[in-house]
Amino acid sequence: MSQSHYPTLFIGLFIMVLLLVLPMIYPRRSFRFTMLFQVFTLGMAALLFILELYQALME
Secondary structure (H helix, E strand, C coil), X not given: CCCCCHHHHHXXXXXXXXXXXXXXXXXXXXXXXXXXXXHHHHHHHHHHHHXXXXXXXXX
């Protein structure tokens, strides 16, 4: 039984929208926000990698 990749695609689309919207909302001068933003993006990339690996192993 193969699983669909729709949840992963929706998560990726949501992350891309956040990456486009968040720098417009918050100024880039905020050092604390840039650190949080980098941690957030790295965490989301790791989460996507884990989801893809899990789906590949479950096939």
